[in-house]
Amino acid sequence: MTPAGTDERNALARLLQRSGEHDQRAFASLYARTSPKLYGVCLRMLRERGEAEDALQNVYINVWRRADSYDAARASAMTWLITLTRNQCIDRLRQHREAPVDTDVLETLVDPAPEPDASSEAGEQHQRLERCLQTLSPEQQSAVRAAFFTGATYNELAEHRSVPLATMKSWIRRSLIRLRNCLES
Secondary structure, three states, X not given: OOHHHHHHHHHHHHHHHHHHOOOHHHHHHHHHHHHHHHHHHHHHHHOOHHHHHHHHHHHHHHHHHHHHHOOOOOOOHHHHHHHHHHHHHHHHHHHHOOOOOOHHHHHHHOOXXXXXXXXXXXXXXXXXXXXXXXXXXXXXXXXXXXXXHOOOOHHHHHHHHOOOXXXXXXXXXXXXXXXXXXXXX
């Protein structure tokens, strides 16, 4: 990680911790530094500007309420924020789902290329993740991407792949373990 990336990571962690103490200035700064990226996550997952904006607003409400539970030893501030964002989007997708997810288009929903405005740290992390994803079979890559970026349930994924539910759960679990080991090495 570059020194600038480390500095930014530490700054975001401090802002998030201070937000947990209800420091409004820290929260405003955290919002200014992270909202473009988190909005991009919302937009990629929800695909409608209005939905993405509503989701982002809910994310920051949750950040304000839950920032005191952030633990820098467990995850970087950006990872924690992206996880909150992803979960919010998945909740919205499941809430508004009227029909099963069309899993034929799952691969088109997730653009594996980094966003143009990605920081060097995010770019490095993305490259490491992509290298690690390449160690998985194409079916496992697709299942992991679908599960994490579209909110598709294990049942929907298993149905789409015509595999038993237990098989799909095992694929994703083993894939995540393999990704974690690869990322930690």
